[in-house]
Amino acid sequence: MLPEMKLxxxxxxxxxxGVIMDVVNAEQAKIAEKAGAVAVMALERIPADIRKExxxxxxxxxxxxxxxxxxxxxxxxxxxxxxxxxEAMILESLRVDYxxxxxxxxxxxxxxHIDKFQFKVPFxxxxxxxxxxxxxxxxxxxxxxxxxxxxxxxxxxxxxxxxTLRTQxxxxxxxxxxxxxxxxxxxxxxxxxVDWVSKNGKLPVPNFAAGGxxxxxxxxxxxxxxxxxxxxxxxxxKSEDPERLAHSIVEATxxxxxxxxxxxxxxxxxxxMKGLDIHTLKEEERLSERGW
Amino acid sequence: xxxxxxAVQGAVxxxxxxxxxLGVESVQVKTPKDLVNLAGLVxxxxxxxxxxxxxxLNGLWESVSEFVHQKPSWGLCxxxxxxxxxxxxxxxxxxxxxDITVVRNAYGRQxxxxxxxxxxxxxxxDQESLEGIFIRAPKISRLGxxxxxxxxxxxxxxxVREGITLASTFHPELSESNKLHQYFLSLCQESR
Numbered sequence: 001m002l003p004e005m006k007l008x009x010x011x012x013x014x015x016x017x018g019v020i021m022d023v024v025n026a027e028q029a030k031i032a033e034k035a036g037a038v039a040v041m042a043l044e045r046i047p048a049d050i051r052k053e054x055x056x057x058x059x060x061x062x063x064x065x066x067x068x069x070x071x072x073x074x075x076x077x078x079x080x081x082x083x084x085x086x087e088a089m090i091l092e093s094l095r096v097d098y099x100x101x102x103x104x105x106x107x108x109x110x111x112x113h114i115d116k117f118q119f120k121v122p123f124x125x126x127x128x129x130x131x132x133x134x135x136x137x138x139x140x141x142x143x144x145x146x147x148x149x150x151x152x153x154x155x156x157x158x159x160x161x162x163x164t165l166r167t168q169x170x171x172x173x174x175x176x177x178x179x180x181x182x183x184x185x186x187x188x189x190x191x192x193x194v195d196w197v198s199k200n201g202k203l204p205v206p207n208f209a210a211g212g213x214x215x216x217x218x219x220x221x222x223x224x225x226x227x228x229x230x231x232x233x234x235x236x237x238k239s240e241d242p243e244r245l246a247h248s249i250v251e252a253t254x255x256x257x258x259x260x261x262x263x264x265x266x267x268x269x270x271x272x273m274k275g276l277d278i279h280t281l282k283e284e285e286r287l288s289e290r291g292w
Numbered sequence: 293x294x295x296x297x298x299a300v301q302g303a304v305x306x307x308x309x310x311x312x313x314l315g316v317e318s319v320q321v322k323t324p325k326d327l328v329n330l331a332g333l334v335x336x337x338x339x340x341x342x343x344x345x346x347x348x349l350n351g352l353w354e355s356v357s358e359f360v361h362q363k364p365s366w367g368l369c370x371x372x373x374x375x376x377x378x379x380x381x382x383x384x385x386x387x388x389x390x391d392i393t394v395v396r397n398a399y400g401r402q403x404x405x406x407x408x409x410x411x412x413x414x415x416x417x418d419q420e421s422l423e424g425i426f427i428r429a430p431k432i433s434r435l436g437x438x439x440x441x442x443x444x445x446x447x448x449x450x451x452v453r454e455g456i457t458l459a460s461t462f463h464p465e466l467s468e469s470n471k472l473h474q475y476f477l478s479l480c481q482e483s484r
Contacts, residue, residue: 003407006407006425006466007402007405007406007407007425007427010405010425010427010463010466011402011405011427011428013303013306013337013466014302014303014337014338014339014369014370014427014428015338015339016301016302016303016304016305016338017299017300017301017302017304017338018301018302018338018339018342033341034345035345036341036342036345036346037342038301038338038339038342039339073341073382073396073397074339074341074342075339075401075402075428092403095400095401095402095403095404096401096402097401097402097403097428098402120403121402121403122402250342250345250346251346251349254299254300254301254322254346255322255323258322258323261350
């Protein structure tokens with residue numbers, strides 16, 4: 001592995017087993033840190049509001065990012081639009097710790113993602129399946145997260161993406177050398193990465209879950225399905241008692257295998273965010289369809 | 293001999309692999325009962341504020357504190373912050389088992405993370421330099437009288453030992469070499 005990549009994936013390694021929370025301002029960032037978040041993700045509006053209000057969703061305003069960086073000691077990540085390498089350059093110059101090239105924001109380029117090797121700041125990108133994950137890693141992503149369906153409060157898409165990834169990785173490990181070139185073609189993924197996955201039975205970078213996590217049980221489910229950490233967006237600040245829910249999701253992510261602890265931390269949480277049935281969303285309303 | 297790896301959050305898996313390579317079994321420590329029959333405990337890298345939060349649940353803080361005051365332990369990065377007597381920038385509660393002061397995120401943010409060769413001090417077992425991976429690393433700004441430096445980087449102590457306690461500010465679990473893990477295992481073996 002290149003030394004640069006060691007540092008980039010190294011930070012993701014440190015975030016494992018933790019929860020990364022979407023925040024739009026300093027006040028929310030402080031709540032997240034106090035609840036035990038391993039990092040916060042700065043964005044202009046949380047996905048549920050982007051969904052409701054519509055319009056173009058962009059990088060968080062610079063002063064908001066700085067305000068958030070000023071109040072917490074944990075890493076601060078920020079979202080940039082797909083293909084918007086200038087937003088990424090600005091975020092890097094602000095010294096954010098990770099950039100999320102995210103389908104939750106309105107894509108700036110419908111053909112190309114950012115050439116992430118050009119940056120010192122590490123990138124995380126969303127993926128629905130192995131091909132998409134390996135294309136992003138081929139472009140320099142140092143962490144993959146499932147896309148899920150952001151702002152839906154519905155875990156079904158994140159589960160689909162985690163399971164798809166797991167099944168496709170397992171399949172690769174059963175193939176012979178001579179089958180890999182064709183497999184790389186089918187997946188639309190670089191052969192050296194396909195080869196690596198077939199030998200190692202996992203992605204070459206950490207694999208986190210995101211999109212639709214609304215309860216401690218949702219977070220634990222993602223961990224069971226192979227996610228190494230969990231991103232929570234709208235779920236927390238759209239719930240009745242954000243502080244308490246944030247705290248519970250952190251505990252549930254660590255103790256995902258212990259049903260007694262999960263039951264305890266699921267108590268007295270009030271109402272979770274209402275959520276959406278994925279089947280009622282039109283194709284153009286699905287954020288996970290953005291990026292390729 | 294079994295080694296525990298504190299697993300409330302952080303880089304747990306790379307340590308498991310290192311110990312496996314050295315033929316030693318390791319277990320994840322998430323609750324007080326996981327500390328039974330361990331020869332030593334690794335407190336891995338991660339986010340120290342998040343770890344403290346999780347340690348305070350389920351009585352783990354007290355159990356881990358008792359363990360590290362009696363048995364060998366090795367803190368790395370966030371783990372060093374947990375083991376230190378004093379933490380600054382910002383000040384933070386700690387287990388206070390090794391007499392050092394630690395400054396959090398002292399090198400800066402992620403874009404200032406770096407890889408560099410470390411120099412062994414005369415207290416170390418050989419004179420070979422070692423790869424040091426520093427990720428949003430803390431600095432050790434003060435060493436108590438009985439704390440010995442094992443490795444330095446530009447004059448700063450980056451790995452230290454006091455009695456049966458080790459602390460390092462970099463990440464040997466992400467490098468190729470197994471030798472620091474081997475060193476910790478011998479320390480655990482000697483103090484059984």
